[in-house]
Amino acid sequence: ALELFEIVGDVISRGYVLSNMATILHKKGDIDASQRALNEALDIAINHKSLTLQATVYGSLGVLYGSIGEYGKALEFMQRGLDVEEQLGDLTSMTASYGNIGVIYYYLGDLVSALDYHQRALDLSIKLDMAWMTAVSTGNIGGAYVGLGDHATGAEYFRRAIPLHEAVGNRGSIARVTGNLGIALRENGELEEAVTHFRTAYQLDRDLGNTDEMFFAAANLIYTLILCGDVDEARTIIDQLDGQSPTDPHSVALYRSALGHMQRVDGDLDAAHQLLTEALDIAKEIGSTEITMSMHKDLRELAKERNDFEGYIAHNTIFLQLTEEIKGRAATSRVANMQAERAMAAEREERARERAVLYSTLPKHIADRVVRGDDVSGDHYDHAAVLFLDIVGFTTHSSEHPPSVITDLLGTIFARFDEICATHGVTKVKTIGDAYLCFKGDGTAEENARGVAETAVAMQNTTFSWPGGHQGGLQVGAAEGLRVGSPVQFRVGVHIGPATAGIIGTERLQYDIWGDTVNMASRMESTGEAGKIHVSEAFASFLAHARNDIPVPHSVRSDIPSVPHVEGERVIPSDSEEPFPIPYSLFPRGEIEVKGKGVITTYWLEGPLT
Template identity: 30%
Template sequence: MMPANTLHVDDFLARVRHPSQTPTSDEIQTLLNELQSIAISDVDDNTRELLKGVHHRLQAMHLFLSSDESSALRELKEARRVFESSNSTVDLARVSLLEGNCHLALGQFSEALSHYERAADLFHELGESNGKARATGNKGNVYNYIGNYPLALHNYREAIAIHEVDGDLDGLARTVGGMGLVYANLTEYPDALQHLTRSLEIHRSLGAKREEARLLSSLGNVYRQIADYPKAVEHFQKAQAIIEDVGEKSGLARVLSNLAGIYSDMHDYARSLEYNKRALAINEKTKDASTHARIVGEVASALHSLDKHESALEFIEKAMNESMKLGLTSLHCGQSLVRATILYKLGRVDEAQSAAELCLNESTRLGDLTDTIQACITIGLCHDARGERVEARALYERALADSHSCGVRYIESTILATLSKLLEQSEPRTALEYYRQSVAIDKQILGEQQQRQLAMLDMEQKLSEEHKLHEQHRELLLQLMPDATVVRILNGEKIIADTYENASVMFLDIVGFTSLASQAPASHLVHLLNAVFERCDAVCDQFDLSKIKTIGDSYLAISGMPALQEDHAHRIASAALALVRELRRLHVTIPSELGNADWVKDVGDLEVRIGLHCGPVVAGVIGKKRAQYDVWGDTVNVASRMESTSHAGKIQVSDAFAHVLAGNGAPVLDGADVIIRNAPFLLRLRGTIDIKGKGEMKTWWLELIAP
């Protein structure tokens, strides 16, 4: 037999390496605490080294979730050193994945791609399709950030196909959400709405509150982009409520910053500045340095829009220092462009051009087309200010080509208008052509905006109808199976079969029902069964049992699953005793519209037989047509035999069940009977009976201790 500590370590490593979904900061801290409790001296040298590496990786995960990516990378460097010396491919794959996440958050896109590609290769080598899908989806995130939308969609689709087969709902939700962001960047807003809404619903079903808030903010930004500000604000406020509920101050700061963006779009720059300063005040109470750097930059942009250029310059330089210190390469590049624009407005043209040229070099290295376009425009403006029209034209035309290639047409239109103005004296015909192209694009954009708004309305209506059907379907399923199982079915899980090691099973049968069926009309029997089973349902709810199904006049219920219940035997025993008592005094009145009910006079008290057994069971849903929730296993079969060999008004239990229910109670003689007392229960030995398929079994009668 393996030592208990070794078994604990193996279980711990399995949970760290294969979490069911992305862990939260609290869950990571719990794992770190558990790691500290492991007796390191009791494990071999290789395992000891592995645990050191795991400690570094968990610390890195904690730091990453705290937005301290640079410190996280230092921990990951140590983890990689340990895992490489231990040749632990499974751990190296996860280190590579997290390294990619850190570099992506820092805006270091080429490094992020390199780590994701390595992670995907390692997961492929391990045969872990789920890990490969996550690495592939994260590559999609990188391509989305740098504006390579076709490659982003390609990687997302590849990842989604794997997640759907594996049933990884957390990974599926994140990847579908990523696709939604791409469609938003492509201004394909109905598709963005559809994908972001699907992602939101999956995260909600998983209870992932922070992700739900993030998706609500993303949907708010979609509505912001189509200038539907009331809906944008509504979504941001919903996100704000969730974030306040979970106490994530850094998230609240981001929501306020999003609201500031709406006011900026509406040219209410004073209000935008106010919200950004509120966001900044909240953020300064947290350790989220990267968000702080972003918001300081937003404050600078608001001041710039208010023509407070000197103050704007002070804030943007502060933001740049913070982003550089944190290694936020992409953010620093974008902020440098804002600084260049401010310098240009201040008349410091040479400084503005130098700053923009540095940005151009950096954005080209990063492959960030959006910043490359803006840098070219700013440098072009500087040349134009000096009367260097040839140089300005070359920069504008480069920006025009890049904006056309990545489909950013509103910028393309602006550049065409700028070129038209630049050339109106020297090349009037060319200038006129540029002007016509600019107007044509503006008209096209306006027409498409109207079409998109109509398409958005259609999509909202469709999603609303789908949501209603989804809720109706969900409510129906909730009447038939546990909540957690319903969530899994609605999220596309094909086969659900879960093992529960300790559960108690109850079978109940109405005594003499076959005789009743020969006397009473079918409609009366249905009414009777409905009354009986409604009472059974009420008792099961009282003791938190799970109703599984009814078969004819039999009723099957179980305790100890799907939620684990240490007192499962106590619960089901209490329910069984209550059912015998309740059903014996149940009075059923047949409605007069169902016809003559004289047969009722010949029926005495309603008696039932009940059988109880406990042990391991398998529960789930199998099949496509008329699929239902059910339980299987020897435990279920024995419980059924306990019922069929019981007597009217009696509860027969197996020896195994009696042992669990008795606890510390010991058998004693009570006259000629052997009994076990464990208040309020009394177990009276029935003896040994022959059970079909099992042979002889010792069984007990379950009773209440007399008051």
């Protein structure tokens, strides 16, 4: 592949091949060859300004240096990779980088930073639904808490991580986290349960052929068995591993430490000192603060048995110093602050979600008041202009098509009506099946009448079609994917008068409007005709005054004057030379019987004739 890409001049692809080769070489243990391949790939990425390749190679170099204990270089390259990923907005790669950086900080003994980065990885992996990374990050957070001395919280996170790993079928990670749970339990004094988990982890790693992980689990199992007094089983584990050796420096250090403890049990204190000192040297060489601290503690206890007073003082001093650095007040305070910040951030995020739901279900000005804590249980309006709209023949048409098609059509229609309401300052209240309810009550009676009239005319002027028909093609205004059929018709009713609007309920908030004015608007709609706007005499009167800029006398507001009842006579001529902001006309319909109201006079509101 390298030769082919070189022949065709595809340099960037050649860089990716080198990066993939480096990963394979790393797994085979050829660190030098892996490093050379990555350096060549990095040169290509930088020279050809490929940010994506740069991010990939930086991350791989970080992992490589971390595997050989060069944590400073590992952190440097991982951070460079993260910077590029953030620049690219590559959230998936950022999640992995957060986790890897957290691991390096853990090895460096900066457990607070480790906890911070693992928590970032967890948050992002949950957001992106990355199951495997969620499991890994959960376990790593447990490790950070154990390192900080909070063994109970660490064990809790390990217990969460195990079923997450089981769900994705990662047996190697199950073994690792099970062993880590054993460490948390041992440090918490639960030795027998710890041994059970170490045995499980050790056997899993043996079955999987994970040599380094197997030695890591074996070292912990041997040490814990010695603490429990079960020296014979500890010897059996050592015998099983005879002739094998780990390569990972952490496993090497821990296993030599375990062998040192066995020599100590056997009474060979000098051999024990030699093995523990070798483990300490490895830990210091790779920069593992955690293992270094543990080895100084073990060497301190061994010095006491060897009557090495100076050695005891030296190891005790360093042990206490490291303990304070890792688990002292400053670290505890930083963890507490970080947890508090995350709790507040989670609370802010929850409030933002609640607010988003609030604004999606309530009119904006009402939602604003709810957020401020105002009482919105009922606002009274003296002159609320209320509009009811119903889709003609909805039941018949909806029975002829799949529910999803009808739902899409309704969504398109009502979304357009929402836009119209917003344009004219009208408040949408709700939809009820195929019905639409809105009102305007924040202005004068004339302003409210005018706004709702403009809204009603605009709604009737929209063009939508039922799916089906024989014309073919699509029509502007129709829901996407629907064939042109018969036009969708609306029946609109409008009335004006006193009404109350507010929020009903406490659990599932719903904004509504009620009162006789609403009932009357509904009657106007139900007694109307397809494609027409049916308005009450009260609404027509206020609209006429709004048209002629004649204020309605205060004495008239409760006793609305009549509009001429001559059939066909226009109250507002469409050909008037006077300027008028909307092109509508009023025509008397005559007297009709309205349920609960008796015989009343009503009007048709229409646009200009063409």
